[in-house]
Amino acid sequence: MSDNSVAFVATSDKPQLPAPQGTTGAVGWVRQNLFSSSLNTVLTLLSIFVVFSVVPGIVDWAFVKSVWNANSLDECRQISDGACWAVVRERYNQFLFGFYPTELYWRPILAFVLLFVALVPALWDNMPGRGKALIFSMAYPFVAFYLIWGGFGGLEYVSSSQLGGLLLTMIIGVAGISFSLPIGIILALSRSSNLPIVKSLAVIFIEFIRGVPLITLLFVAHVLLNYFLPKGVNFDIVLRVVIMVTLFASAYMAEVIRGGLAALPKGQYEAADALGLGYWQSMRLIILPQALKISIPGIVNTFIGLFKDTTLVLIIGLMDPLGLVAPTLGDQRWNGIVVELYAFIAFMFFIFCFAMSRYSMYLERKLHTGHR
Protein backbone atom coordinates (compact mmCIF):
# COMPACT_ATOMS: atom_id res chain seq x y z
CA MET A 1 0.00 0.00 0.00
CA SER A 2 1.47 3.34 -0.95
CA ASP A 3 1.67 6.11 1.64
CA ASN A 4 -0.57 8.59 -0.12
CA SER A 5 -3.36 6.16 -0.90
CA VAL A 6 -6.74 7.30 0.44
CA ALA A 7 -8.59 4.02 0.19
CA PHE A 8 -8.23 1.88 3.27
CA VAL A 9 -9.84 -1.30 4.52
CA ALA A 10 -9.12 -2.64 7.99
CA THR A 11 -7.77 -6.18 7.82
CA SER A 12 -7.67 -6.92 11.53
CA ASP A 13 -8.96 -5.50 14.85
CA LYS A 14 -6.44 -3.45 16.74
CA PRO A 15 -5.71 -4.99 20.14
CA GLN A 16 -6.96 -3.42 23.37
CA LEU A 17 -3.86 -2.29 25.25
CA PRO A 18 -3.49 -1.52 28.97
CA ALA A 19 -3.35 2.18 29.88
CA PRO A 20 0.16 3.67 30.02
CA GLN A 21 1.95 3.23 33.33
CA GLY A 22 1.39 5.89 35.96
CA THR A 23 -1.99 7.02 34.63
CA THR A 24 -4.15 4.69 36.67
CA GLY A 25 -4.15 3.44 40.26
CA ALA A 26 -2.71 5.30 43.24
CA VAL A 27 0.25 6.75 41.37
CA GLY A 28 -2.01 7.98 38.61
CA TRP A 29 -4.39 9.56 41.10
CA VAL A 30 -1.57 11.40 42.88
CA ARG A 31 -0.15 12.65 39.62
CA GLN A 32 -3.49 13.80 38.26
CA ASN A 33 -4.79 15.39 41.42
CA LEU A 34 -1.77 16.63 43.36
CA PHE A 35 1.03 17.29 40.90
CA SER A 36 -0.68 17.88 37.57
CA SER A 37 0.86 21.33 37.05
CA SER A 38 3.51 23.48 38.66
CA LEU A 39 0.89 25.60 40.41
CA ASN A 40 -0.81 22.47 41.67
CA THR A 41 2.53 21.13 42.93
CA VAL A 42 3.27 24.35 44.82
CA LEU A 43 -0.21 24.32 46.37
CA THR A 44 0.15 20.67 47.36
CA LEU A 45 3.49 21.27 49.06
CA LEU A 46 2.13 24.39 50.74
CA SER A 47 -0.87 22.46 52.05
CA ILE A 48 1.33 19.70 53.39
CA PHE A 49 3.45 22.32 55.13
CA VAL A 50 0.40 23.99 56.70
CA VAL A 51 -1.06 20.69 57.84
CA PHE A 52 2.22 19.64 59.43
CA SER A 53 2.75 22.92 61.19
CA VAL A 54 -0.79 23.23 62.55
CA VAL A 55 -2.13 19.76 63.25
CA PRO A 56 0.52 18.55 65.75
CA GLY A 57 -0.02 21.66 67.87
CA ILE A 58 -3.79 21.13 67.94
CA VAL A 59 -3.49 17.43 68.71
CA ASP A 60 -1.01 18.23 71.44
CA TRP A 61 -3.29 20.85 72.97
CA ALA A 62 -6.56 18.95 72.64
CA PHE A 63 -5.46 15.42 73.46
CA VAL A 64 -1.88 14.87 74.57
CA LYS A 65 -1.54 17.67 77.11
CA SER A 66 -5.22 18.04 77.94
CA VAL A 67 -6.46 17.86 81.52
CA TRP A 68 -9.67 16.03 82.39
CA ASN A 69 -9.46 15.96 86.16
CA ALA A 70 -9.32 19.27 87.95
CA ASN A 71 -11.53 21.45 90.07
CA SER A 72 -10.62 24.84 88.73
CA LEU A 73 -8.83 26.55 85.93
CA ASP A 74 -5.81 27.26 88.15
CA GLU A 75 -5.49 23.59 88.99
CA CYS A 76 -5.60 22.79 85.27
CA ARG A 77 -2.91 25.27 84.41
CA GLN A 78 -0.68 23.90 87.15
CA ILE A 79 -0.91 20.41 85.68
CA SER A 80 -0.24 21.39 82.05
CA ASP A 81 -0.84 24.12 79.49
CA GLY A 82 -3.07 21.92 77.34
CA ALA A 83 -6.83 22.12 76.99
CA CYS A 84 -8.69 22.13 80.28
CA TRP A 85 -11.54 19.74 79.47
CA ALA A 86 -12.24 19.38 83.15
CA VAL A 87 -14.79 22.17 82.83
CA VAL A 88 -16.66 20.20 80.20
CA ARG A 89 -16.47 17.09 82.34
CA GLU A 90 -17.91 18.97 85.27
CA ARG A 91 -20.62 20.84 83.40
CA TYR A 92 -21.56 18.75 80.38
CA ASN A 93 -24.93 17.99 81.95
CA GLN A 94 -25.72 21.65 81.93
CA PHE A 95 -24.60 22.06 78.34
CA LEU A 96 -26.83 19.16 77.32
CA PHE A 97 -29.92 19.80 79.41
CA GLY A 98 -29.69 23.33 80.84
CA PHE A 99 -31.34 23.47 84.25
CA TYR A 100 -33.61 20.49 83.62
CA PRO A 101 -34.16 18.60 86.91
CA THR A 102 -31.38 15.99 87.17
CA GLU A 103 -33.68 13.17 88.27
CA LEU A 104 -35.80 13.69 85.14
CA TYR A 105 -32.95 13.52 82.60
CA TRP A 106 -34.38 10.26 81.31
CA ARG A 107 -37.24 12.16 79.71
CA PRO A 108 -35.25 14.29 77.26
CA ILE A 109 -32.92 11.33 76.68
CA LEU A 110 -35.89 9.14 75.78
CA ALA A 111 -37.24 11.92 73.56
CA PHE A 112 -33.85 12.12 71.83
CA VAL A 113 -33.72 8.36 71.23
CA LEU A 114 -37.30 8.38 69.96
CA LEU A 115 -36.33 11.18 67.58
CA PHE A 116 -34.14 8.72 65.73
CA VAL A 117 -36.88 6.09 65.76
CA ALA A 118 -39.13 8.71 64.17
CA LEU A 119 -36.48 9.80 61.70
CA VAL A 120 -35.70 6.34 60.33
CA PRO A 121 -38.93 5.86 58.37
CA ALA A 122 -38.90 9.48 57.24
CA LEU A 123 -35.36 9.29 55.87
CA TRP A 124 -35.25 5.69 54.68
CA ASP A 125 -37.82 5.22 51.96
CA ASN A 126 -37.66 1.48 51.35
CA MET A 127 -37.82 0.47 54.96
CA PRO A 128 -40.02 -2.57 55.56
CA GLY A 129 -43.30 -1.59 57.21
CA ARG A 130 -42.69 2.08 56.49
CA GLY A 131 -46.37 3.02 56.36
CA LYS A 132 -47.02 2.13 59.98
CA ALA A 133 -43.70 3.52 61.17
CA LEU A 134 -44.56 6.87 59.58
CA ILE A 135 -47.62 7.14 61.81
CA PHE A 136 -45.22 7.21 64.76
CA SER A 137 -43.13 9.85 63.01
CA MET A 138 -46.24 12.00 62.66
CA ALA A 139 -47.08 11.53 66.33
CA TYR A 140 -43.52 12.19 67.47
CA PRO A 141 -43.83 15.97 68.01
CA PHE A 142 -46.64 15.36 70.48
CA VAL A 143 -44.79 12.52 72.20
CA ALA A 144 -41.67 14.67 72.53
CA PHE A 145 -43.68 17.63 73.75
CA TYR A 146 -45.28 15.48 76.44
CA LEU A 147 -41.98 13.91 77.48
CA ILE A 148 -40.10 17.19 77.76
CA TRP A 149 -42.71 19.42 79.38
CA GLY A 150 -44.95 16.80 81.00
CA GLY A 151 -47.52 18.26 83.34
CA PHE A 152 -50.23 15.60 83.07
CA GLY A 153 -50.68 11.85 83.01
CA GLY A 154 -48.12 11.17 85.73
CA LEU A 155 -45.23 13.20 84.36
CA GLU A 156 -44.11 16.10 86.50
CA TYR A 157 -44.35 19.54 84.86
CA VAL A 158 -41.06 21.10 83.80
CA SER A 159 -41.25 24.78 82.91
CA SER A 160 -39.64 26.30 79.84
CA SER A 161 -37.30 28.39 81.98
CA GLN A 162 -35.59 25.18 83.04
CA LEU A 163 -34.89 24.10 79.48
CA GLY A 164 -31.48 24.88 78.07
CA GLY A 165 -28.33 23.69 76.43
CA LEU A 166 -28.38 21.30 73.52
CA LEU A 167 -31.88 20.23 74.55
CA LEU A 168 -33.17 23.70 73.74
CA THR A 169 -31.20 23.79 70.48
CA MET A 170 -32.71 20.45 69.49
CA ILE A 171 -36.25 21.49 70.37
CA ILE A 172 -36.07 24.68 68.32
CA GLY A 173 -33.99 23.12 65.54
CA VAL A 174 -36.02 19.95 65.05
CA ALA A 175 -39.36 21.73 65.28
CA GLY A 176 -38.17 24.48 62.95
CA ILE A 177 -36.79 22.03 60.43
CA SER A 178 -39.79 19.74 60.37
CA PHE A 179 -42.36 22.52 60.05
CA SER A 180 -40.47 24.90 57.79
CA LEU A 181 -40.27 22.39 54.93
CA PRO A 182 -44.02 21.81 54.49
CA ILE A 183 -44.80 25.49 55.06
CA GLY A 184 -42.06 26.43 52.61
CA ILE A 185 -43.51 24.06 49.99
CA ILE A 186 -46.96 25.58 50.36
CA LEU A 187 -45.52 29.11 50.13
CA ALA A 188 -43.48 28.21 47.05
CA LEU A 189 -46.51 26.67 45.31
CA SER A 190 -48.60 29.70 46.23
CA ARG A 191 -46.00 32.07 44.88
CA SER A 192 -45.81 30.14 41.60
CA SER A 193 -49.58 29.82 41.29
CA ASN A 194 -51.82 31.67 38.85
CA LEU A 195 -54.28 32.78 41.49
CA PRO A 196 -53.52 36.47 42.09
CA ILE A 197 -54.67 36.68 45.71
CA VAL A 198 -52.87 33.54 46.85
CA LYS A 199 -49.80 34.67 44.99
CA SER A 200 -49.67 38.15 46.46
CA LEU A 201 -50.24 36.86 50.00
CA ALA A 202 -47.27 34.53 49.56
CA VAL A 203 -45.13 37.30 48.10
CA ILE A 204 -45.98 39.70 50.92
CA PHE A 205 -45.27 37.08 53.60
CA ILE A 206 -41.97 35.97 52.08
CA GLU A 207 -40.68 39.45 51.36
CA PHE A 208 -41.67 40.71 54.80
CA ILE A 209 -40.06 37.84 56.71
CA ARG A 210 -36.93 37.89 54.59
CA GLY A 211 -36.61 41.62 54.97
CA VAL A 212 -36.47 41.48 58.76
CA PRO A 213 -33.53 40.16 60.79
CA LEU A 214 -34.22 37.01 62.80
CA ILE A 215 -33.21 38.81 65.98
CA THR A 216 -35.98 41.35 65.42
CA LEU A 217 -38.49 38.54 65.09
CA LEU A 218 -37.18 36.96 68.29
CA PHE A 219 -37.60 40.26 70.12
CA VAL A 220 -41.12 40.46 68.78
CA ALA A 221 -41.74 36.97 70.10
CA HIS A 222 -40.22 37.89 73.41
CA VAL A 223 -41.63 41.33 74.11
CA LEU A 224 -44.12 42.63 71.60
CA LEU A 225 -46.34 39.59 71.29
CA ASN A 226 -47.62 40.29 74.79
CA TYR A 227 -49.08 43.57 73.58
CA PHE A 228 -50.85 42.04 70.62
CA LEU A 229 -52.32 39.07 72.40
CA PRO A 230 -55.49 39.53 74.44
CA LYS A 231 -54.96 39.94 78.19
CA GLY A 232 -54.52 36.66 80.00
CA VAL A 233 -53.51 34.75 76.90
CA ASN A 234 -49.84 34.01 77.29
CA PHE A 235 -48.22 31.17 75.56
CA ASP A 236 -44.89 29.67 76.21
CA ILE A 237 -41.74 31.57 75.26
CA VAL A 238 -40.13 28.48 73.70
CA LEU A 239 -43.24 27.92 71.62
CA ARG A 240 -43.16 31.55 70.49
CA VAL A 241 -39.52 31.24 69.52
CA VAL A 242 -40.21 28.02 67.63
CA ILE A 243 -42.97 29.75 65.68
CA MET A 244 -40.76 32.70 64.77
CA VAL A 245 -37.80 30.53 63.77
CA THR A 246 -40.13 28.33 61.69
CA LEU A 247 -41.69 31.28 59.89
CA PHE A 248 -38.25 32.75 59.25
CA ALA A 249 -36.85 29.51 57.84
CA SER A 250 -39.95 28.77 55.78
CA ALA A 251 -39.66 32.07 53.91
CA TYR A 252 -36.15 31.11 52.85
CA MET A 253 -37.28 27.55 52.17
CA ALA A 254 -40.04 28.83 49.89
CA GLU A 255 -37.53 30.69 47.74
CA VAL A 256 -35.21 27.69 47.56
CA ILE A 257 -38.06 25.44 46.44
CA ARG A 258 -39.37 28.03 44.01
CA GLY A 259 -35.96 27.88 42.38
CA GLY A 260 -36.42 24.12 41.99
CA LEU A 261 -39.90 24.60 40.55
CA ALA A 262 -38.59 27.13 38.04
CA ALA A 263 -35.71 24.85 37.04
CA LEU A 264 -38.07 22.09 35.87
CA PRO A 265 -38.64 22.05 32.11
CA LYS A 266 -42.09 23.32 31.13
CA GLY A 267 -42.62 19.99 29.37
CA GLN A 268 -42.97 18.22 32.71
CA TYR A 269 -45.96 20.38 33.64
CA GLU A 270 -47.43 19.92 30.16
CA ALA A 271 -46.99 16.16 30.15
CA ALA A 272 -48.69 15.91 33.53
CA ASP A 273 -51.54 18.11 32.30
CA ALA A 274 -51.88 16.21 29.04
CA LEU A 275 -52.29 12.92 30.95
CA GLY A 276 -55.27 14.42 32.79
CA LEU A 277 -53.64 14.69 36.22
CA GLY A 278 -55.20 17.34 38.43
CA TYR A 279 -53.17 20.18 39.97
CA TRP A 280 -52.49 18.49 43.31
CA GLN A 281 -51.81 15.13 41.69
CA SER A 282 -49.30 16.56 39.26
CA MET A 283 -47.62 18.57 42.02
CA ARG A 284 -47.37 15.59 44.34
CA LEU A 285 -46.43 12.94 41.80
CA ILE A 286 -44.48 14.79 39.14
CA ILE A 287 -43.41 18.31 39.99
CA LEU A 288 -42.49 18.31 43.69
CA PRO A 289 -40.43 15.09 43.70
CA GLN A 290 -38.25 16.59 40.99
CA ALA A 291 -38.23 20.17 42.26
CA LEU A 292 -37.33 19.06 45.79
CA LYS A 293 -34.57 16.86 44.44
CA ILE A 294 -33.07 19.79 42.59
CA SER A 295 -33.40 21.91 45.72
CA ILE A 296 -31.78 19.47 48.15
CA PRO A 297 -28.51 21.43 48.55
CA GLY A 298 -30.43 24.65 49.17
CA ILE A 299 -32.90 22.98 51.52
CA VAL A 300 -30.16 21.43 53.63
CA ASN A 301 -28.33 24.75 53.56
CA THR A 302 -31.40 26.39 55.07
CA PHE A 303 -31.72 23.59 57.63
CA ILE A 304 -28.13 23.98 58.76
CA GLY A 305 -28.49 27.75 58.88
CA LEU A 306 -31.63 27.41 60.99
CA PHE A 307 -29.95 24.97 63.35
CA LYS A 308 -27.08 27.34 63.95
CA ASP A 309 -29.35 30.39 64.17
CA THR A 310 -31.00 28.83 67.21
CA THR A 311 -28.04 30.21 69.19
CA LEU A 312 -29.51 33.69 68.69
CA VAL A 313 -32.08 32.92 71.37
CA LEU A 314 -29.43 33.79 73.96
CA ILE A 315 -30.21 37.42 73.11
CA ILE A 316 -33.67 37.10 74.60
CA GLY A 317 -32.29 35.33 77.63
CA LEU A 318 -32.83 31.66 76.76
CA MET A 319 -30.06 29.34 77.90
CA ASP A 320 -28.91 27.61 74.76
CA PRO A 321 -25.33 26.23 74.84
CA LEU A 322 -23.86 29.63 74.02
CA GLY A 323 -26.07 31.24 76.61
CA LEU A 324 -24.62 28.90 79.22
CA VAL A 325 -21.08 30.13 78.64
CA ALA A 326 -21.69 33.28 80.67
CA PRO A 327 -22.87 31.54 83.88
CA THR A 328 -19.94 29.16 83.60
CA LEU A 329 -17.51 32.04 83.34
CA GLY A 330 -19.31 33.65 86.24
CA ASP A 331 -18.14 30.78 88.39
CA GLN A 332 -15.03 31.88 90.28
CA ARG A 333 -13.25 28.57 89.60
CA TRP A 334 -13.62 28.66 85.83
CA ASN A 335 -13.24 32.36 85.26
CA GLY A 336 -11.14 32.94 82.13
CA ILE A 337 -11.72 29.61 80.40
CA VAL A 338 -13.07 30.48 76.98
CA VAL A 339 -11.51 28.50 74.16
CA GLU A 340 -12.41 25.11 75.64
CA LEU A 341 -16.06 26.02 76.10
CA TYR A 342 -16.49 27.39 72.62
CA ALA A 343 -14.56 24.47 71.13
CA PHE A 344 -16.88 22.06 72.87
CA ILE A 345 -19.99 23.89 71.67
CA ALA A 346 -18.59 24.11 68.17
CA PHE A 347 -17.98 20.37 68.24
CA MET A 348 -21.58 19.65 69.27
CA PHE A 349 -22.96 21.80 66.47
CA PHE A 350 -20.54 20.35 63.98
CA ILE A 351 -21.73 16.79 64.62
CA PHE A 352 -25.32 17.65 63.81
CA CYS A 353 -24.59 19.91 60.84
CA PHE A 354 -22.13 17.46 59.37
CA ALA A 355 -24.64 14.64 59.72
CA MET A 356 -27.25 16.67 57.84
CA SER A 357 -24.77 17.49 55.13
CA ARG A 358 -23.76 13.84 54.69
CA TYR A 359 -27.36 12.73 54.55
CA SER A 360 -28.10 15.25 51.83
CA MET A 361 -25.18 13.96 49.78
CA TYR A 362 -26.44 10.41 50.17
CA LEU A 363 -29.92 11.51 49.14
CA GLU A 364 -28.65 13.30 46.05
CA ARG A 365 -26.74 10.22 44.92
CA LYS A 366 -29.70 7.97 45.57
CA LEU A 367 -32.17 10.15 43.68
CA HIS A 368 -29.90 10.56 40.71
CA THR A 369 -31.67 8.66 37.92
CA GLY A 370 -29.67 9.78 34.93
CA HIS A 371 -29.75 12.85 32.79
CA ARG A 372 -32.85 14.79 31.78
Add this chain to the structure above:
Amino acid sequence: MSDANLADVQADRSKMQISDTDVAIEISGMNKWYGDFHVLRDINLKVMRGERIVICGPSGSGKSTMIRCINRLEEHQKGRIVVDGIELTSDLKKIDEIRREVGMCFQHFNLFPHLTILENCTLAPIWVRKMPKKQAEEIAMHYLERVKIPEQANKYPGQLSGGQQQRVAIARSLCMNPKVMLFDEPTSALDPEMIKEVLDVMIGLAEEGMTMLCVTHEMGFARKVANRVIFMDQGQIVEQNEPEPFFTNPQHERTQLFLSQILNH
Protein backbone atom coordinates in the same frame (compact mmCIF):
# COMPACT_ATOMS: atom_id res chain seq x y z
CA MET B 1 -36.36 12.87 2.78
CA SER B 2 -37.43 10.03 5.01
CA ASP B 3 -38.94 7.99 2.21
CA ALA B 4 -35.87 5.82 2.46
CA ASN B 5 -36.56 5.25 6.13
CA LEU B 6 -39.97 3.93 5.38
CA ALA B 7 -39.17 2.00 2.24
CA ASP B 8 -39.59 -1.38 3.89
CA VAL B 9 -42.78 -0.49 5.73
CA GLN B 10 -45.97 -0.82 3.78
CA ALA B 11 -48.84 0.76 5.58
CA ASP B 12 -52.02 -1.15 4.98
CA ARG B 13 -54.52 1.51 4.01
CA SER B 14 -57.35 -0.94 3.64
CA LYS B 15 -57.48 -1.35 7.43
CA MET B 16 -57.72 2.36 8.11
CA GLN B 17 -61.46 2.84 8.37
CA ILE B 18 -62.81 6.35 8.62
CA SER B 19 -66.21 6.92 10.07
CA ASP B 20 -68.43 9.25 8.06
CA THR B 21 -70.85 10.08 10.85
CA ASP B 22 -68.80 10.05 14.02
CA VAL B 23 -67.04 13.38 14.65
CA ALA B 24 -63.95 13.20 16.88
CA ILE B 25 -62.94 16.85 16.92
CA GLU B 26 -64.69 19.89 15.59
CA ILE B 27 -62.97 23.27 15.59
CA SER B 28 -64.95 26.22 14.31
CA GLY B 29 -63.94 29.84 14.02
CA MET B 30 -61.08 29.44 16.50
CA ASN B 31 -58.84 32.44 17.08
CA LYS B 32 -55.94 32.87 19.44
CA TRP B 33 -53.67 35.78 20.32
CA TYR B 34 -50.41 35.93 22.22
CA GLY B 35 -50.74 39.45 23.56
CA ASP B 36 -51.33 41.47 20.41
CA PHE B 37 -49.98 38.80 18.11
CA HIS B 38 -52.70 36.92 16.25
CA VAL B 39 -51.27 33.36 16.20
CA LEU B 40 -54.33 31.44 15.04
CA ARG B 41 -56.76 33.05 12.64
CA ASP B 42 -60.21 31.62 12.12
CA ILE B 43 -59.32 27.93 12.20
CA ASN B 44 -62.04 25.54 11.01
CA LEU B 45 -61.37 21.84 11.10
CA LYS B 46 -63.55 18.79 11.40
CA VAL B 47 -61.90 15.48 12.20
CA MET B 48 -63.89 12.26 11.81
CA ARG B 49 -63.14 9.22 13.92
CA GLY B 50 -60.36 7.18 12.37
CA GLU B 51 -58.88 10.07 10.39
CA ARG B 52 -55.11 10.52 10.21
CA ILE B 53 -54.25 14.15 9.63
CA VAL B 54 -50.77 15.47 9.06
CA ILE B 55 -50.21 19.15 9.69
CA CYS B 56 -47.18 20.81 8.17
CA GLY B 57 -45.95 24.31 7.60
CA PRO B 58 -43.01 26.58 8.29
CA SER B 59 -41.97 27.14 11.87
CA GLY B 60 -44.03 29.75 13.64
CA SER B 61 -47.04 29.01 11.50
CA GLY B 62 -49.15 28.01 14.51
CA LYS B 63 -49.41 24.28 13.85
CA SER B 64 -48.19 23.23 17.30
CA THR B 65 -50.30 25.90 18.95
CA MET B 66 -53.34 24.61 17.12
CA ILE B 67 -53.06 21.02 18.29
CA ARG B 68 -52.11 22.18 21.79
CA CYS B 69 -55.43 24.03 21.91
CA ILE B 70 -57.23 20.72 21.44
CA ASN B 71 -56.23 19.51 24.92
CA ARG B 72 -56.09 23.01 26.36
CA LEU B 73 -52.35 23.24 26.86
CA GLU B 74 -53.04 26.55 25.15
CA GLU B 75 -56.20 28.54 25.63
CA HIS B 76 -58.11 29.86 22.62
CA GLN B 77 -59.88 33.17 22.93
CA LYS B 78 -62.56 32.93 20.28
CA GLY B 79 -64.46 30.15 18.56
CA ARG B 80 -65.46 26.65 19.55
CA ILE B 81 -63.56 23.42 20.05
CA VAL B 82 -65.61 20.29 20.59
CA VAL B 83 -63.73 17.09 21.40
CA ASP B 84 -65.63 13.83 21.55
CA GLY B 85 -68.87 15.74 22.06
CA ILE B 86 -67.53 17.87 24.91
CA GLU B 87 -67.02 21.58 24.36
CA LEU B 88 -63.78 23.03 25.73
CA THR B 89 -64.50 25.90 28.05
CA SER B 90 -62.65 27.15 31.09
CA ASP B 91 -64.53 24.51 33.12
CA LEU B 92 -61.71 22.49 34.71
CA LYS B 93 -63.82 19.35 34.93
CA LYS B 94 -64.48 19.38 31.19
CA ILE B 95 -60.80 20.04 30.50
CA ASP B 96 -59.74 17.04 32.59
CA GLU B 97 -62.43 14.93 30.95
CA ILE B 98 -61.07 15.79 27.51
CA ARG B 99 -57.46 15.28 28.53
CA ARG B 100 -58.28 11.78 29.69
CA GLU B 101 -59.49 10.93 26.19
CA VAL B 102 -56.78 12.73 24.23
CA GLY B 103 -53.24 11.38 24.25
CA MET B 104 -50.30 13.58 23.40
CA CYS B 105 -46.68 13.02 22.40
CA PHE B 106 -44.20 15.86 22.55
CA GLN B 107 -41.10 16.75 20.59
CA HIS B 108 -38.94 16.30 23.69
CA PHE B 109 -40.81 13.20 24.95
CA ASN B 110 -41.35 14.75 28.41
CA LEU B 111 -41.07 11.47 30.24
CA PHE B 112 -40.90 11.78 34.02
CA PRO B 113 -37.20 11.26 34.77
CA HIS B 114 -37.71 10.32 38.43
CA LEU B 115 -39.98 7.37 37.59
CA THR B 116 -39.16 4.11 35.87
CA ILE B 117 -40.54 3.38 32.41
CA LEU B 118 -43.23 1.18 33.93
CA GLU B 119 -44.15 3.83 36.52
CA ASN B 120 -44.33 6.43 33.76
CA CYS B 121 -46.90 4.26 32.01
CA THR B 122 -48.97 3.26 35.03
CA LEU B 123 -49.10 6.67 36.71
CA ALA B 124 -52.06 8.15 34.85
CA PRO B 125 -54.19 4.95 34.76
CA ILE B 126 -53.71 4.53 38.51
CA TRP B 127 -54.28 8.13 39.56
CA VAL B 128 -56.63 9.40 36.88
CA ARG B 129 -58.57 6.27 35.94
CA LYS B 130 -58.33 4.85 39.50
CA MET B 131 -57.23 1.51 38.10
CA PRO B 132 -55.78 -1.14 40.45
CA LYS B 133 -51.97 -1.15 40.27
CA LYS B 134 -51.73 -4.72 39.02
CA GLN B 135 -54.12 -4.16 36.15
CA ALA B 136 -52.37 -0.92 35.21
CA GLU B 137 -49.06 -2.76 35.09
CA GLU B 138 -50.49 -5.45 32.86
CA ILE B 139 -51.80 -2.86 30.46
CA ALA B 140 -48.52 -0.97 30.57
CA MET B 141 -46.55 -4.12 29.75
CA HIS B 142 -48.94 -4.83 26.90
CA TYR B 143 -48.26 -1.44 25.33
CA LEU B 144 -44.55 -1.58 26.06
CA GLU B 145 -44.51 -4.83 24.10
CA ARG B 146 -46.44 -3.08 21.34
CA VAL B 147 -43.70 -0.46 21.08
CA LYS B 148 -41.12 -3.25 21.39
CA ILE B 149 -39.32 -2.30 24.59
CA PRO B 150 -40.80 -4.45 27.38
CA GLU B 151 -37.27 -5.28 28.58
CA GLN B 152 -36.66 -1.63 29.54
CA ALA B 153 -39.63 -1.49 31.90
CA ASN B 154 -37.57 -1.08 35.05
CA LYS B 155 -35.04 1.39 33.72
CA TYR B 156 -35.23 5.14 34.06
CA PRO B 157 -35.86 7.40 31.04
CA GLY B 158 -32.33 8.82 31.26
CA GLN B 159 -30.94 5.37 30.43
CA LEU B 160 -32.82 5.06 27.14
CA SER B 161 -32.06 6.41 23.68
CA GLY B 162 -34.20 9.14 22.23
CA GLY B 163 -36.13 6.80 19.97
CA GLN B 164 -36.84 4.46 22.86
CA GLN B 165 -37.97 7.37 25.01
CA GLN B 166 -40.39 8.55 22.36
CA ARG B 167 -41.80 5.04 22.03
CA VAL B 168 -42.29 4.94 25.80
CA ALA B 169 -44.05 8.30 25.55
CA ILE B 170 -46.42 6.82 22.98
CA ALA B 171 -47.01 3.75 25.17
CA ARG B 172 -47.65 6.04 28.15
CA SER B 173 -50.39 7.83 26.22
CA LEU B 174 -51.89 4.60 24.94
CA CYS B 175 -52.20 3.25 28.49
CA MET B 176 -54.98 5.80 29.00
CA ASN B 177 -56.78 4.22 26.08
CA PRO B 178 -57.28 7.57 24.33
CA LYS B 179 -59.78 8.18 21.53
CA VAL B 180 -57.52 10.70 19.81
CA MET B 181 -53.74 10.98 19.66
CA LEU B 182 -51.94 14.27 19.11
CA PHE B 183 -48.32 14.22 17.98
CA ASP B 184 -46.31 17.42 18.23
CA GLU B 185 -43.23 16.92 16.02
CA PRO B 186 -42.53 13.50 17.55
CA THR B 187 -39.43 12.83 15.47
CA SER B 188 -37.85 16.29 15.26
CA ALA B 189 -35.50 15.74 18.19
CA LEU B 190 -34.35 12.29 17.06
CA ASP B 191 -31.29 11.04 15.23
CA PRO B 192 -32.08 9.79 11.72
CA GLU B 193 -31.68 6.10 12.58
CA MET B 194 -34.20 6.42 15.39
CA ILE B 195 -36.89 8.16 13.40
CA LYS B 196 -37.95 4.95 11.73
CA GLU B 197 -38.60 3.03 14.94
CA VAL B 198 -40.94 5.78 16.12
CA LEU B 199 -42.70 6.15 12.79
CA ASP B 200 -43.21 2.36 12.64
CA VAL B 201 -45.11 2.54 15.90
CA MET B 202 -47.19 5.44 14.63
CA ILE B 203 -48.00 3.58 11.41
CA GLY B 204 -49.10 0.59 13.49
CA LEU B 205 -51.41 2.87 15.43
CA ALA B 206 -52.90 4.27 12.26
CA GLU B 207 -53.58 0.78 10.99
CA GLU B 208 -55.54 0.05 14.13
CA GLY B 209 -57.84 2.93 13.35
CA MET B 210 -56.57 5.49 15.86
CA THR B 211 -57.66 9.04 15.17
CA MET B 212 -54.41 10.97 14.84
CA LEU B 213 -53.30 14.55 14.37
CA CYS B 214 -49.59 14.79 13.65
CA VAL B 215 -47.54 17.90 13.33
CA THR B 216 -44.55 16.55 11.44
CA HIS B 217 -42.16 17.17 8.60
CA GLU B 218 -41.95 13.46 7.76
CA MET B 219 -43.47 13.67 4.31
CA GLY B 220 -42.92 9.97 3.69
CA PHE B 221 -45.08 9.26 6.71
CA ALA B 222 -47.70 11.69 5.48
CA ARG B 223 -47.82 9.96 2.09
CA LYS B 224 -48.14 6.48 3.58
CA VAL B 225 -50.53 7.09 6.42
CA ALA B 226 -52.39 10.37 6.22
CA ASN B 227 -55.77 10.65 4.63
CA ARG B 228 -55.53 14.43 4.78
CA VAL B 229 -52.61 16.84 4.80
CA ILE B 230 -53.05 20.34 6.13
CA PHE B 231 -50.66 23.16 5.30
CA MET B 232 -50.56 26.07 7.69
CA ASP B 233 -48.85 29.42 7.32
CA GLN B 234 -49.07 32.57 9.43
CA GLY B 235 -51.71 31.12 11.70
CA GLN B 236 -54.10 30.07 8.95
CA ILE B 237 -54.98 26.87 7.21
CA VAL B 238 -53.77 27.63 3.71
CA GLU B 239 -54.45 24.38 1.95
CA GLN B 240 -55.71 20.92 2.75
CA ASN B 241 -56.05 17.91 0.53
CA GLU B 242 -55.49 14.19 0.26
CA PRO B 243 -51.76 13.41 0.30
CA GLU B 244 -51.33 12.43 -3.36
CA PRO B 245 -52.78 15.60 -4.90
CA PHE B 246 -51.29 17.66 -2.05
CA PHE B 247 -47.76 16.60 -2.84
CA THR B 248 -48.00 16.27 -6.62
CA ASN B 249 -50.20 19.22 -7.35
CA PRO B 250 -50.20 21.85 -4.60
CA GLN B 251 -52.50 24.76 -5.46
CA HIS B 252 -51.49 27.67 -3.24
CA GLU B 253 -48.19 29.35 -4.03
CA ARG B 254 -47.03 29.25 -0.40
CA THR B 255 -47.62 25.52 -0.31
CA GLN B 256 -45.66 25.15 -3.51
CA LEU B 257 -42.81 27.18 -2.09
CA PHE B 258 -42.81 25.23 1.18
CA LEU B 259 -42.88 21.84 -0.52
CA SER B 260 -40.14 22.80 -2.96
CA GLN B 261 -37.98 23.82 -0.01
CA ILE B 262 -38.40 20.69 2.04
CA LEU B 263 -38.48 18.12 -0.75
CA ASN B 264 -35.60 19.33 -2.90
CA HIS B 265 -32.53 19.06 -0.77
